[in-house]
Amino acid sequence: MSRVIVRIPTPLRGFAGxxxxxxxxxxxxxxxxxxxxxxxxxLLERVMKDDGQPxxxxxxxxxxxxxxxxxxxxxxxxxGDVLSILPAVAGxxx
Amino acid sequence: MQARAIDAGESALPLAVEDAGLFAGxxxxxxxxxxxxxxxxxxxxxxxxxxxxxPGGSIKDRPVARMLSAALRDGRLNGDxxxxxxxxxxxxxxxxxxxxxLDIPVTLVVPGNASRERxxxxxxxxxxxxxxxxxxxxxxxxxxxxxxxxxQPERYWHCDQxxxxxxxxxxxxxxxxxLLAQVGEAAGSAPDAFVAGVGTGxxxxxxxxxxxxxxxxxxxxxxxxxVFPGIEGLKxxxxxxxxxxxxxxxxxxxxxxxxxxxxxxxxxxxxxxAGLFVGPSSGAYVHAALQVAATGRYPVVATVLSDGGERYxxxxxxx
Numbered sequence: 001m002s003r004v005i006v007r008i009p010t011p012l013r014g015f016a017g018x019x020x021x022x023x024x025x026x027x028x029x030x031x032x033x034x035x036x037x038x039x040x041x042x043l044l045e046r047v048m049k050d051d052g053q054p055x056x057x058x059x060x061x062x063x064x065x066x067x068x069x070x071x072x073x074x075x076x077x078x079x080g081d082v083l084s085i086l087p088a089v090a091g092x093x094x
Numbered sequence: 095m096q097a098r099a100i101d102a103g104e105s106a107l108p109l110a111v112e113d114a115g116l117f118a119g120x121x122x123x124x125x126x127x128x129x130x131x132x133x134x135x136x137x138x139x140x141x142x143x144x145x146x147x148x149p150g151g152s153i154k155d156r157p158v159a160r161m162l163s164a165a166l167r168d169g170r171l172n173g174d175x176x177x178x179x180x181x182x183x184x185x186x187x188x189x190x191x192x193x194x195x196l197d198i199p200v201t202l203v204v205p206g207n208a209s210r211e212r213x214x215x216x217x218x219x220x221x222x223x224x225x226x227x228x229x230x231x232x233x234x235x236x237x238x239x240x241x242x243x244x245x246q247p248e249r250y251w252h253c254d255q256x257x258x259x260x261x262x263x264x265x266x267x268x269x270x271x272x273l274l275a276q277v278g279e280a281a282g283s284a285p286d287a288f289v290a291g292v293g294t295g296x297x298x299x300x301x302x303x304x305x306x307x308x309x310x311x312x313x314x315x316x317x318x319x320x321v322f323p324g325i326e327g328l329k330x331x332x333x334x335x336x337x338x339x340x341x342x343x344x345x346x347x348x349x350x351x352x353x354x355x356x357x358x359x360x361x362x363x364x365x366x367x368a369g370l371f372v373g374p375s376s377g378a379y380v381h382a383a384l385q386v387a388a389t390g391r392y393p394v395v396a397t398v399l400s401d402g403g404e405r406y407x408x409x410x411x412x413x
Contacts, residue, residue: 010231011322011330020229046322057323057355057374057409059207068410086207086228087323088409 001025004032004077007084008043015043029060030073032083047085057088100303101259105267107160108260109167116195117163120155121268123147125276126399130368131384138387140395141277141285142380143269146372146402150188151215153269153400154181157296158188160264161253162196170251176201176222178250180239182232183212184327184401185255185294190219201250203239205232209326210408232329233337255294257340262300269297270304273396284308287392289383291317291328291375295342297398302346305396313392316347317375317382320354327375327400351382359411362403366412371403374411 003025008016016022017040026032030052037044049055052073060067061084067075077083111117124147128140145153165171177193179185180203193200200221204213207228216223224242226235236256243252255261277285288305290298298316306312318332319325330336338344358377365372365380376399383397403412 007229009229009322010234010335011324011333014321014333046320055323055356056359056411084229088207088209 001027002077002079002081004079004081004083006032006036007082009085009087011087012043012046012085015046016040026077028071028073028077029062029067029075029083032077033060033073059086059088060084061086100266102266102303103260103263105271108164111159111163111166111196116149116192117159119149120159121148122272125273125280126370127280128365128368128380128383131364131380133384134387135390138390138393138395139281140380140383140387140397141273141280142376142383142396143273143276143398144370145398145400150184150191151402151405152184152187153297153398154184154188155192156268157255157258157261157264157294158185158192160267161255161258161260162189162192162198164260165251165253166196171198174199174249175251176249177253178203178239178243179253179255180204180232180235181255182235182293182326183208183216183405186216186221187212187219189253190216190221193221194219201242203235203242205230205235209405211405233335236337255296256337259341261294261296262303262341262343265297265300266304267300269398270301273301273305274308277394277396281394283394285312285392285394285396287313287315287383287386287395289315289317289379289386289395289397291319291325291379292331292339292342293327293329293375295339297400299341299343299346301398303343306346313348313386314346315349315351315382315386317378318350318352319378320352323355325353325355325358325374325378326406327373328378349386351385353378353381357381362411365399366403370399372399373401373403373406375400 148155206225362377
């Protein structure tokens with residue numbers, strides 16, 4: 001089990017007690033996010049599908065690497081690692 | 095609802111610009127009828143403008159062409175000042191492309207998670223990019239732009255697509271006017287309903303005013319993106335801290351429809367099978383337009399397909 005920091009994007013902070021970062025423990029990316037989801041279920045349902053995979057257009061970064069290019073939600077995490085939850089695109093056609 | 099009095103300015107671009115060929119290619123996009131969507135009830139027709147045929151590949155060429163033209167007319171870009179604005183990509187491409195054509199130096203503040211294809215196109219035209227922390231979202235890029243403009247007025251002229259009236263005027267005189275003419279020719283009447291979203295509010299405000307002048311009973315539906323991950327091109331709205339664009343005339347809006355990204359991309363994939371390769375905001379608009387059509391209350395429904403699908407290949411939406 002490693003303790004990691006999860007960075008929360010602005011639109012999701014309202015579902016995370018207003019926090020921009022949350023510390024959580026787990027052995028891999030999926031476990032860390034599930035641990036956060038135990039306290040913040042509305043956050044988790046906007047990030048992950050029922051099958052435990054990230055929703056379409058949601059990217060999870062471990063440091064600067066998109067976990068889709070690593071081992072997905074099974075990517076191991078280490079003590080002090082930083083996970084970031086990001087939309088795949090930026091936001092602001094009309 | 096009665097149309098309120100507005101100052102729409104002249105229909106022509108404020109100043110004839112040097113590279114008339116490129117600017118002449120902006121607008122006059124095709125109108126397509128989405129009659130292959132089986133949910134559309136009998137007696138209802140759904141039309142959409144195919145905006146990916148603009149030279150910059152999106153509807154954003156329209157407002158940017160007009161805003162640049164007006165800035166030149168007013169002398170705001172004389173001297174060494176750079177044009178500055180924030181964008182998630184499509185407006186940025188239009189600024190970079192048209193700025194390059196006019197030899198105007200351009201600086202764009204863009205969230206760092208804007209799609210790779212967009213950033214590459216902006217760089218190809220020679221614009222300067224300032225990437226902001228993607229974790230802080232789109233409004234952070236906008237606030238950063240405001241800070242730069244305030245701190246370095248000698249270096250930057252902030253075009254500010256969110257409060258620049260030439261933005262919605264472009265859609266009043268082009269998008270809205272074209273919809274009236276093309277839908278009128280195809281259906282024999284002005285649209286009864288118009289569906290769009292808010293990126294800056296330019297489309298729904300400008301085209302909305304123009305269409306409601308022609309049909310005071312026009313029903314205007316605004317697409318609201320899911321809070322997260324949002325929908326590219328559509329601004330977050332509704333939360334207390336969300337910036338509401340100054341040019342958005344919210345009183346025009348009769349109805350808001352929430353759309354999730356998965357709903358938008360599902361429509362994109364259906365449209366692609368009919369030959370229309372469009373981005374997620376277009377899918378969101380059509381998803382909402384189908385709900386409006388399903389009511390059967392509006393015989394002629396109109397929307398826009400804001401950009402093309404190529405720009406989203408790196409997001410994985412096409413598999």
